[in-house]
Amino acid sequence: MYWPVDPDTLRAAKINGIGMLDKTLIGKSFPPLTVDVDKWQLKFFAKAVGEENPIYFDEQTAVAEGYRSILAPPTYGVTLGCAVPDPFARAKAVGLDATKILHTAQSFEYFEPICGGDQITLVATITDVFEKRRGAFKFMVEETVATNQLGQLTTRFRQTVVERT
Amino acid sequence: MKEVFFDQIATGEQLPSLTKPPITRTTLAYFCGASNDHNPVHIDSDFARAAGADDVFVHGMLDMAYMGQLLTGWVPQSAILSFGVKFGAIVYVGDTITCHGEVVDKTEQGGVYSFKLKLRAVDQNGESKLTGEAQVRVSPPRVSAGRTLNNQ
Numbered sequence: 060m061y062w063p064v065d066p067d068t069l070r071a072a073k074i075n076g077i078g079m080l081d082k083t084l085i086g087k088s089f090p091p092l093t094v095d096v097d098k099w100q101l102k103f104f105a106k107a108v109g110e111e112n113p114i115y116f117d118e119q120t121a122v123a124e125g126y127r128s129i130l131a132p133p134t135y136g137v138t139l140g141c142a143v144p145d146p147f148a149r150a151k152a153v154g155l156d157a158t159k160i161l162h163t164a165q166s167f168e169y170f171e172p173i174c175g176g177d178q179i180t181l182v183a184t185i186t187d188v189f190e191k192r193r194g195a196f197k198f199m200v201e202e203t204v205a206t207n208q209l210g211q212l213t214t215r216f217r218q219t220v221v222e223r224t
Numbered sequence: 225m226k227e228v229f230f231d232q233i234a235t236g237e238q239l240p241s242l243t244k245p246p247i248t249r250t251t252l253a254y255f256c257g258a259s260n261d262h263n264p265v266h267i268d269s270d271f272a273r274a275a276g277a278d279d280v281f282v283h284g285m286l287d288m289a290y291m292g293q294l295l296t297g298w299v300p301q302s303a304i305l306s307f308g309v310k311f312g313a314i315v316y317v318g319d320t321i322t323c324h325g326e327v328v329d330k331t332e333q334g335g336v337y338s339f340k341l342k343l344r345a346v347d348q349n350g351e352s353k354l355t356g357e358a359q360v361r362v363s364p365p366r367v368s369a370g371r372t373l374n375n376q
Contacts, residue, residue: 166308
């Protein structure tokens with residue numbers, strides 16, 4: 060289960076319920092998630108966004124360009140991070156209502172490429188939880204570090220979501 | 225893709241813009257499966273209306289993927305150092321997104337030449353939907369350190 064290891068944290072989240080933000084989760088990292096980068100899904104993603112560059116769906120082109128396999132597009136880290144039964148588990152843990160969440164900001168820093176066949180380990184840390192307009196807007200910021208099977212840092216990305224009441 | 229040189233572009237210049245086809249329900253269904261974002265507000269009109277929206281709306285990450293294509297259509301993906309956006313307004317099914325980029329700063333640090341880009345995506349009415357920034361590496365100036373194009 061993709062969830063904080065600390066049982067006290069889990070209990071706090073339950074006691075707080077919806078409506079109260081659990082600031083004690085700021086700075087908490089979550090158990091690592093290891094995901095296989097599926098080539099079929101990369102090709103499907105390329106089709107879904109209307110990608111025309113064969114580096115994203117043709118093995119030969121990607122290898123000729125020096126990649127291990129077809130290349131994951133720049134925003135693909137978020138897709139890997141969603142490869143869990145409940146992508147909203149962390150938001151729920153801090154007390155956000157998952158049915159009212161909107162994604163407000165997303166950023167990436169890039170290091171090594173992510174390619175088909177890679178195995179990526181993601182570690183997410185909640186970096187901030189705060190409110191605006193007297194609680195009408197509740198925000199959570201999290202940062203995820205994605206490392207490949209060679210131990211190389213591939214990307215670090217930051218996501219901000221808001222619950223609008 | 226043409227190589228982009230540091231000396232070729234001036235601050236204030238625009239990247240070639242990218243207009244994507246209108247976003248259909250089919251687009252959203254594909255992106256739901258492909259992106260692992262299975263939130264029904266993006267694919268199920270009944271659910272979206274029950275949740276208070278007029279209709280299904282577009283995954284923010286689809287808009288960001290389009291903006292990524294503006295960048296990777298201009299420089300190789302490996303040249304993107306950082307890329308960030310803010311999702312300013314909801315994009316609805318049927319909207320047509322156009323992505324724009326502008327060079328706002330040019331930097332040389334330790335032999336690495338890069339541009340800071342200001343990014344903006346608008347719908348068919350010109351309404352701003354997404355804003356952002358990226359830092360991209362570019363090729364060194366063609367004329368530098370006493371070398372000219374002719375003797376390179």
